[in-house]
Amino acid sequence: MIRLDAVTKSFTSRQGAAPALHGIDLSVGEGEIFGIIGASGAGKSTLVRLINLLERPTSGDVSIAGRRVTDLTGRDLHALRRSIGMVFQHFNLLSGRTVARNVAYPLELAGQLTKAQIAEKVAALLARVGLSDHAGKYPRQLSGGQKQRVGIARALANDPKVLLCDEATSALDPQTTGQVLDLLQEINRDLGVTIVMITHEMEVIRRACDRVAVLEKGRVVEEGPVTSVFLHPAHPVTRALVREAEGDAALVATDAAPGLHLRLTFTGAGAHQPLLGRIARDFGVDFAILGGRVGHIRTTPFAQFSIALTGGNGSAAMTALRAAGVTVEVIEGAAPTFAPARVERQFHVV
Amino acid sequence: MWSDRINWADIGTALSQTLTMVGISLLLTVLIGLPLGILLFVTGKGQPFARPLGYGALSFVLNIIRSVPFIILLIVLMPVTVLITGTSLGIRGVIFPLVVGTAPFFARLVETALREVDRGVIEASLAMGASPIQTIFRAVLPEALPGLIAAVTVTAIVLVDYTAMSGAIGGGGLGDLAIRYGYHRFQTEIMLVCVVILILLVQLIQASGNSLVTRFTRR
Ligand SMILES: Nc1ncnc2c1ncn2[C@@H]1O[C@H](COP(=O)(O)OP(=O)(O)OP(=O)(O)O)[C@@H](O)[C@H]1O
Numbered sequence: 325m326i327r328l329d330a331v332t333k334s335f336t337s338r339q340g341a342a343p344a345l346h347g348i349d350l351s352v353g354e355g356e357i358f359g360i361i362g363a364s365g366a367g368k369s370t371l372v373r374l375i376n377l378l379e380r381p382t383s384g385d386v387s388i389a390g391r392r393v394t395d396l397t398g399r400d401l402h403a404l405r406r407s408i409g410m411v412f413q414h415f416n417l418l419s420g421r422t423v424a425r426n427v428a429y430p431l432e433l434a435g436q437l438t439k440a441q442i443a444e445k446v447a448a449l450l451a452r453v454g455l456s457d458h459a460g461k462y463p464r465q466l467s468g469g470q471k472q473r474v475g476i477a478r479a480l481a482n483d484p485k486v487l488l489c490d491e492a493t494s495a496l497d498p499q500t501t502g503q504v505l506d507l508l509q510e511i512n513r514d515l516g517v518t519i520v521m522i523t524h525e526m527e528v529i530r531r532a533c534d535r536v537a538v539l540e541k542g543r544v545v546e547e548g549p550v551t552s553v554f555l556h557p558a559h560p561v562t563r564a565l566v567r568e569a570e571g572d573a574a575l576v577a578t579d580a581a582p583g584l585h586l587r588l589t590f591t592g593a594g595a596h597q598p599l600l601g602r603i604a605r606d607f608g609v610d611f612a613i614l615g616g617r618v619g620h621i622r623t624t625p626f627a628q629f630s631i632a633l634t635g636g637n638g639s640a641a642m643t644a645l646r647a648a649g650v651t652v653e654v655i656e657g658a659a660p661t662f663a664p665a666r667v668e669r670q671f672h673v674v
Numbered sequence: 675m676w677s678d679r680i681n682w683a684d685i686g687t688a689l690s691q692t693l694t695m696v697g698i699s700l701l702l703t704v705l706i707g708l709p710l711g712i713l714l715f716v717t718g719k720g721q722p723f724a725r726p727l728g729y730g731a732l733s734f735v736l737n738i739i740r741s742v743p744f745i746i747l748l749i750v751l752m753p754v755t756v757l758i759t760g761t762s763l764g765i766r767g768v769i770f771p772l773v774v775g776t777a778p779f780f781a782r783l784v785e786t787a788l789r790e791v792d793r794g795v796i797e798a799s800l801a802m803g804a805s806p807i808q809t810i811f812r813a814v815l816p817e818a819l820p821g822l823i824a825a826v827t828v829t830a831i832v833l834v835d836y837t838a839m840s841g842a843i844g845g846g847g848l849g850d851l852a853i854r855y856g857y858h859r860f861q862t863e864i865m866l867v868c869v870v871i872l873i874l875l876v877q878l879i880q881a882s883g884n885s886l887v888t889r890f891t892r893r
């Protein structure tokens with residue numbers, strides 16, 4: 325649906341050209357919720373603004389639905405932008421317009437509907453985001469979550485195929501963040517809209533995204549399905565982001581505990597099987613839990629433990645675990661990083 | 675009675691002259707200054723049509739006009755005024771210099787008011803497929819409405835001041851009356867009455883401006 329080919333972007337200032345993005349190759353599938361995560365200044369906003377050409381790439385190409393759009397101008401550019409909705413961190417609503425007239429704004433710009441048709445469409449959009457009762461209010465009379473719902477309704481007004489969200493939940497409290505993420509997923513499911521979601525929080529990626537790219541200093545350092553990037557982060561930046569969201573115990577590498585150190589990852593239905601006890605009995609092994617985390621990635625349940633295996637037939641136990649669909653990684657001995665007591669406290673069940 | 679020495683009919687005429695001058699020149703100032711202000715805004719740095727050279731040139735000319743004291747502008751412009759309106763006296767003679775004197779000032783206020791508009795709103799409008807012109811007329815100007823009303827208010831008050839000054843060169847109005855009677859004939863009462871009326875006028879303009887600003891501020 326969206327392709328970036330070797331896209332670079334530099335900003336020229338008095339100090340010279342400052343590269344913000346280096347050779348970005350990305351491809352976002354149709355109907356996907358694609359997350360882009362990175363620290364402040366990594367280039368996330370620049371990247372997402374390239375998609376609707378609010379920024380022009382310095383080199384490389386942008387394609388939407390198989391069409392190269394890099395050089396579009398004038399009417400073609402405006403038409404392209406109408407087919408791509410955008411949601412902003414600070415909502416960017418027109419303060420002088422009511423909620424209903426904010427949602428009507430893109431429809432007025434498109435100029436294809438009559439007043440009555442616009443009113444009808446606005447009512448439907450407000451119903452979708454649950455704001456029917458607030459149509460006549462001004463943005464300043466709304467809470468942050470409500471403002472963002474207006475922003476989402478407005479972004480959907482021209483029936484876009486793609487929705488770009490630049491930190492859409494970063495100005496909201498955790499509960500409201502959850503509601504807005506649920507709404508975006510609902511829109512993705514019901515309307516088949518492809519969503520690109522920018523965030524600096526792994527939590528947002530875990531809850532809402534199918535795939536993710538990790539951006540650092542203008543480069544994609546890791547990319548893949550959220551299930552693999554989140555559970556098996558490879559790049560230090562990704563690991564840091566996961567740790568920030570999940571606590572130190574999530575990725576505990578090794579420990580002073582004796583035995584064979586393994587990281588076991590259960591996903592899907594397997595996350596709920598009473599597997600460990602059975603394996604321990606069958607193969608005469610003991611294990612100590614060094615760290616771990618349990619939760620959901622979108623709707624997929626997962627459980628991940630770092631354990632120290634002692635006694636019995638370790639390698640047979642590993643084979644049996646793998647046969648049961650568990651991902652088993654052997655943790656090579658690194659210096660112990662966390663004390664077990666701390667690790668256990670971090671253990672949590674969602 | 676002191677008020678017996680005041681010719682109220684004269685004051686009435688002068689007041690209506692002042693109101694006419696302020697009204698007409700305010701209208702013309704807005705008609706000319708608003709597009710200039712928009713032009714300053716859109717050609718300014720970081721805006722959709724940024725044109726450093728055009729902006730610099732326009733800015734330079736407006737600054738020159740603004741740095742000439744109005745009383746001197748009145749005199750310097752006399753020949754041009756006569757060319758345009760056929761006279762440099764009375765209401766007709768004074769409107770041209772009034773507009774020349776205030777339009778650049780108003781244009782600057784417009785530029786400032788437009789710059790106050792949240793950049794995010796402009797970006798959102800562009801992202802929704804609005805052309806830069808649609809963005810300016812449908813998003814920026816409406817969002818700047820309270821600021822623009824405040825700019826008109828301040829300009830109207832400056833015009834009251836300038837019309838009074840133009841009395842010195844025979845422009846008519848309350849200023850003219852005050853100078854003729856108060857200064858040249860030592861009838862201080864008339865001058866006082868004129869000044870009080872001017873004060874009330876300014877207060878009235880400011881109060882109405884403020885209430886309009888409040889009415890249109892939705893932030
Ligand atoms: N218009 C611009 N002119 C010059 N430099 C810019 C411009 N926009 C962004 N940059 C620079 O590009 C880099 C990336 O900025 P960008 O806004 O994309 O980061 P970000 O990942 O979105 O950060 P944040 O999380 O703070 O929003 C930064 O170094 C920034 O200073």
Ligand SMILES: [Mg+2]
Nearest residue numbers: 368369370490
């Ligand atoms: Mg950003």
